[in-house]
Amino acid sequence: MAVAVEMLNISKFFPGVVANDNVSLSVGEGEILGLIGENGAGKSTMMNMLYGMMEPDLGVIKLFGKEVRIQSPNMAIKLGIGMVHQHFMLMPNLSVLQNIILGKAPTKKGLIDTKEAKEKIREIMDTYDLPVDLDEKVYQLSVGEKQRVEIIKALYREAKVLILDEPTAVLTPTETDKLLDVLRLLKSKGCAIIFITHKLREVMAITDKIVVMRKGLVTGSLDTSEANTEGLSDMMVGRKVNLEIDRKPYQPGEDVLEVKDIHALNQRGLPALNGVSFHVSRGEVVGIAGVEGNGQTELIEAVSGMLKPTGGQIIFKGQDVTARNVRQRRESGMSHIPEDRLKMGSAVNCTIRDNLILNRYYQKPYCKSGILDNKKLHALSEELCKNFDVKTPDSDYKLGTLSGGNMQKVIFAREMEADPDLLIAAQPTRGVDIGAIESIHHKIIEVRDSNRGVLLVSAELDEILSLSDRILVMYEGEIMAEFKRGEADERTIAVYMTGAKRQGGDDDEK
Ligand SMILES: Nc1ncnc2c1ncn2[C@@H]1O[C@H](COP(=O)(O)OP(=O)(O)O)[C@@H](O)[C@H]1O
Ligand SMILES: [Mg+2]
Known part of the structure; x- marks a missing residue:
């Protein structure tokens, strides 16, 4: 031919x-x-x-x-x-x-x-x-x-x-x-x-x-x-990929997030969450496994404040934040890496620097009496690019010039810079190459090891298994099962993901 x-x-x-x-x-x-x-x-x-x-x-x-x-x-x-x-x-x-x-x-x-x-x-x-x-x-x-x-x-x-x-x-x-x-x-x-x-x-x-x-x-x-x-x-x-990440022993602290019997509707007004309850403690990664479209998106939206639940409570650091908006939750220490980074997490036509400071330009020390300190901002963004391995000659370039993985690192850097007590990471490595996956996984474990909580949602079962201390499996807006790290393998979890089985159900041998 x-x-x-x-x-x-x-x-x-x-x-x-x-x-x-x-x-x-x-x-x-x-x-x-x-x-x-x-x-x-x-x-x-x-x-x-x-x-x-x-x-x-x-x-x-x-x-x-x-x-x-x-x-x-x-x-x-x-x-x-x-x-x-x-x-x-x-x-x-x-x-x-x-x-x-x-x-x-x-x-x-x-x-x-x-x-x-x-x-x-x-x-x-x-x-x-x-x-x-x-x-x-x-x-x-x-x-x-x-x-x-x-x-x-x-x-x-x-x-x-x-x-x-x-x-x-x-x-x-x-x-x-x-x-x-x-x-x-x-x-x-x-x-x-x-x-x-x-x-x-x-x-x-x-x-x-x-x-x-x-x-x-x-x-x-x-x-x-x-x-x-x-x-x-x-x-x-150019080197062997290391998907097993060293982590401190599992010693969960106090609860940072409590989700209590949350009910919510999806965009089309149909039930998406049917009474979801769980908690995330300091020092642990809680992974939500499931086939996409089983309420994970709505769950993240409800926790981060984008979606108003029809019932239930969100408790963050001991306080009921159910009625608080996204910005209030952010300011009290909740960070969120959104699922669709192009739609919600970033502005591709703005510079990398502007994207890095998107959620804090109005705060000291970068802004005094309404005036931005450009020099400080540039220094900060250059440092963030270095620490988070964002590959670009200068942070004044448009975000849109970056590859998907590098864009994701920018969003990650921004969310981490806010020094969160809880990091919500939705599909954090979607469309990202192996090298960037490794670096993002390390950062997630760093968050956990520094005694903060991580709520991870991912459609990649490998990712859930390699990062989570506890795994919750979602199906049709409900939690079907919970496993501790190492308790279940891919195949076991997959059975619950498809709704074929549920913990505590009649056919459960556990
Ligand atoms: N229009 C552009 N202006 C400046 N640099 C660019 C532009 N397009 C791509 N680059 C740079 O060229 C390199 C290769 O990018 P790209 O071809 O998008 O990589 P890939 O698709 O393999 O992720 C990257 O360092 C990227 O930042
Ligand atoms: Mg590309």
């Missing part, structure tokens, strides 16, 4: 950073290339050049053997390249149909021929099993559906090369499996696919070959049949 894309000896320089240093890769028709590497390795930059968002400083791009200069995404699209970005590029207020045909609508007598467009899209949806409601507004869609729209959009433009930048970072395991099926189908139809991910399981499952990048360089280029996950993670981080 023909070689579809060749990127040869590509270099790209940003002020203070060599994003790509003499990188080469290629992918053929009907082939899937996995592009992997830690956050900041230079993967997105490579693909942004292929999609015409920027041009290489050095090197050559060839499409089907012919050298090309791709100067804009429009040109890339004309050349048959489609890209599903890490952060979706759809227009939220337009319908699915409008988004798909934007700039490429068929016309009849000067009017948009919706019928023809719809027919063409239906065919794509049927062929690739990508169902979406064409009349729905994009902002109403789930993350998985938005991604489907992006893929349909690329196929509607007849992409022969499809780039997906960390598509599974935002998906649930079931959605991920479906996406992988779609990619297999695309491959069988001859599409050339470049698939960026951190997740080695996915790389092993679906790719034909792999390019590993680290700090702008290629550290490995091999066929998937020759690869194993250990070797790949070594190439990614």
Whole structure:
């Protein structure tokens, strides 16, 4: 089969950073290339050049053997390249149909021929099993559906090369499996696919070959049949990954959080929490395991003050805070790393520094009589970047220039700087590479070891098992089981996660 894309000896320089240093890769028709590497390795930059968002400083791009200069995404699209970005590029207020045909609508007598467009899209949806409601507004869609729209959009433009930048970072395991099926189908139809991910399981499952990048360089280029996950993670981080973290012996202190019989409704007004009770003490990590969508989000929102419960109490450091708002809870020592960092935790168009101080710019010593002390603020943000290993030349850069993992470190740094008594961490390592996961896990254990409480919610069972002193399993808005560290393994917990079993129930042998 023909070689579809060749990127040869590509270099790209940003002020203070060599994003790509003499990188080469290629992918053929009907082939899937996995592009992997830690956050900041230079993967997105490579693909942004292929999609015409920027041009290489050095090197050559060839499409089907012919050298090309791709100067804009429009040109890339004309050349048959489609890209599903890490952060979706759809227009939220337009319908699915409008988004798909934007700039490429068929016309009849000067009017948009919706019928023809719809027919063409239906065919794509049927062929690739990508169902979406064409009349729905994009902002109403789930993350998985938005991604489907992006893929349909690329196929509607007849992409022969499809780039997906960390598509599974935002998906649930079931959605991920479906996406992988779609990619297999695309491959069988001859599409050339470049698939960026951190997740080695996915790389092993679906790719034909792999390019590993680290700090702008290629550290490995091999066929998937020759690869194993250990070797790949070594190439990614340049050292063995340590997922077992040393921690002080478990000696829980007084309760920092007590959740008493909380009931709450979800966004659609349906019951999401049906009488949840538990506590978090100082010096422990309490992990909430569960399949996503079983009330974890609402639980975090109720504890942090974003969602008003319909019943029950939240006691924080001995005080009933149920009626207090987010800011009041924050100021009394509750920190929160939100689940959706792009939507709630950060402002991508503001500088890293501004994001670091988002919740304290109005406090002393950074602000006196309403005037900000910029020098102090800059010094603080530089120090935080250093301590939390945020990879950037300067904290005056926009947050949006950072990779997902580095953004997450910024949010983490901000929340930790507030010196919290309770840290609420929701999916703290979602979409984050192995190196950054390790550093975030260490920080979480540091919080615990310094005699504070951590409430951790994660869909990654590995993460729950490796960090938690106690594990609560949630299913349909209720706690189904509680385990001490080491008491239960992955398989045992999974049984409770699916609701097949409940502690204290008739069929419980414990
Ligand atoms: N537009 C930009 N301006 C300045 N620096 C950038 C820009 N885009 C990326 N970088 C930097 O280039 C490096 C590689 O980033 P990126 O390609 O996003 O990595 P990855 O996708 O592998 O996480 C990072 O250090 C990042 O901060
Ligand atoms: Mg990236």
